[in-house]
Amino acid sequence: MGLNQSFITEWDKMPKTIMEFDRNITKESVMQTIQQMRNHQIPSIDDFCWACREATKFFRALPNHVDVTVQPNDRMILVGDMHGCFETLIRLFIGEPKTQIAPLGFPGDIVDDFRNVYLFNGDLVDRGGSGYQIVFTICLLTITCQECIYVNRGNHESEMFGMSTQPGLGHKFMFEVQEKFPQVDFLKYKQAVSELFCSFPICHTLDKNIFVVHGGVPMANDLSSMPAPSPSPFAQKVQQPISYNQMVTPYPISQLQNLNPPRFQTLDFEDSPRTKNLVWHGFLWSYDRLPYAAAFLDYNGYKTMVCSHTATPYHFVTTFLPVENQPEGFGIQSVANSQDKFDAVYQFFEQHPNLQKIKLSIVEVFSSPTNQGQLYACVIKGKNAAVGQRLDYDPLHWEYKMLGSHTEFNFVQAQPGPNGM
Numbered sequence: 569m570g571l572n573q574s575f576i577t578e579w580d581k582m583p584k585t586i587m588e589f590d591r592n593i594t595k596e597s598v599m600q601t602i603q604q605m606r607n608h609q610i611p612s613i614d615d616f617c618w619a620c621r622e623a624t625k626f627f628r629a630l631p632n633h634v635d636v637t638v639q640p641n642d643r644m645i646l647v648g649d650m651h652g653c654f655e656t657l658i659r660l661f662i663g664e665p666k667t668q669i670a671p672l673g674f675p676g677d678i679v680d681d682f683r684n685v686y687l688f689n690g691d692l693v694d695r696g697g698s699g700y701q702i703v704f705t706i707c708l709l710t711i712t713c714q715e716c717i718y719v720n721r722g723n724h725e726s727e728m729f730g731m732s733t734q735p736g737l738g739h740k741f742m743f744e745v746q747e748k749f750p751q752v753d754f755l756k757y758k759q760a761v762s763e764l765f766c767s768f769p770i771c772h773t774l775d776k777n778i779f780v781v782h783g784g785v786p787m788a789n790d791l792s793s794m795p796a797p798s799p800s801p802f803a804q805k806v807q808q809p810i811s812y813n814q815m816v817t818p819y820p821i822s823q824l825q826n827l828n829p830p831r832f833q834t835l836d837f838e839d840s841p842r843t844k845n846l847v848w849h850g851f852l853w854s855y856d857r858l859p860y861a862a863a864f865l866d867y868n869g870y871k872t873m874v875c876s877h878t879a880t881p882y883h884f885v886t887t888f889l890p891v892e893n894q895p896e897g898f899g900i901q902s903v904a905n906s907q908d909k910f911d912a913v914y915q916f917f918e919q920h921p922n923l924q925k926i927k928l929s930i931v932e933v934f935s936s937p938t939n940q941g942q943l944y945a946c947v948i949k950g951k952n953a954a955v956g957q958r959l960d961y962d963p964l965h966w967e968y969k970m971l972g973s974h975t976e977f978n979f980v981q982a983q984p985g986p987n988g989m
């Protein structure tokens with residue numbers, strides 16, 4: 569992805585006014601506030617920091633790994649990287665008449681007898697120009713509708729990106745806030761933002777079978793304290809994984825709750841060789857979509873992993889099947905990276921129900937135009953069954969809600985300069 573391209577839109581650049589905001593909020597008032605932001609009003613920095621602190625209290629009480637009991641009438645909506653594009657949130661919640669895309673509605677809304685439950689899978693900020701409105705929205709919804717909104721932390725919710733006050737490496741959230749409030753010092757809001765970002769849980773499990781995490785899982789390299797592989801994520805994608813059952817067992821998810829330092833002290837998820845052997849780093853930064861990740865699913869009793877982080881232009885589904893005599897235990901059966909391929913893989917498994925039962929899957933979902941492709945959210949409807957059987961965990965059966973194409977967003981010209989955009 570080109571850091572020299574701006575992902576700030578004409579919408580982001582429209583002049584904003586400060587809204588009147590009553591802190592006695594209700595679900596109804598929050599919907600009105602989101603409408604006001606759509607109409608180019610933004611909260612004051614004091615109201616913004618208040619919302620961050622109130623939401624932080626809630627997130628801090630959650631474990632690192634949140635086990636979500638899905639209700640039979642829940643409609644789970646999994647949203648990938650937003651990267652500061654508030655227009656995507658408008659498309660999800662309210663709709664955008666010019667696109668003809670029907671909105672999914674707000675968290676907690678009942679649509680066709682199903683209750684909307686959202687999970688935002690990290691990277692709320694940076695790159696785009698309206699992370700401020702996204703963070704404010706997430707906080708207000710968390711305060712008023714806790715059972716209908718979940719958030720995972722992404723690698724941008726770190727000192728390296730979203731909390732950074734150092735210029736360089738693309739458009740950063742702290743500078744977005746500074747542009748909105750040039751007279752206010754970073755110190756006024758950086759602490760509230762940092763505490764919020766560090767309070768987000770690391771991963772969620774839905775109905776026991778679907779594991780949702782921003783980056784991926786710690787690789788064998790991470791767990792064996794071996795020297796890190798190439799720092800390039802693209803190099804990692806094609807690198808052969810180290811066979812887990814010969815060298816190190818996959819990370820047991822039960823250990824995540826007791827990991828030290830606690831997540832509240834992990835400001836710095838730097839993407840450098842120095843931090844690559846930290847378990848924290850794997851969950852937020854890993855781009856591994858190879859059999860080692862399937863081994864993690866198998867070891868921990870999950871069927872499907874939902875990741876974001878990779879800016880895929882389509883909702884990639886990677887399918888793994890057990891392979892005899894392979895050290896990894898699993899091999900990649902297919903990667904559905906286009907609609908034609910998706911349909912072919914779907915057909916194959918419909919014709920091979922025995923393989924369907926034993927396969928494992930990874931889905932990549934990205935919901936911001938910074939992927940320079942199509943934007944999607946995953947939609948999975950619950951059913952009336954026992955816990956563990958309420959969601960169909962096979963991603964070939966899920967609905968992928970198209971939110972548009974990157975070509976529909978009017979990006980402004982990149983600023984020339986030594987740091988690029």
Ligand SMILES: [Mn+2]
Binds near residue numbers: 691722723724782876
């Ligand atoms: Mn990311």
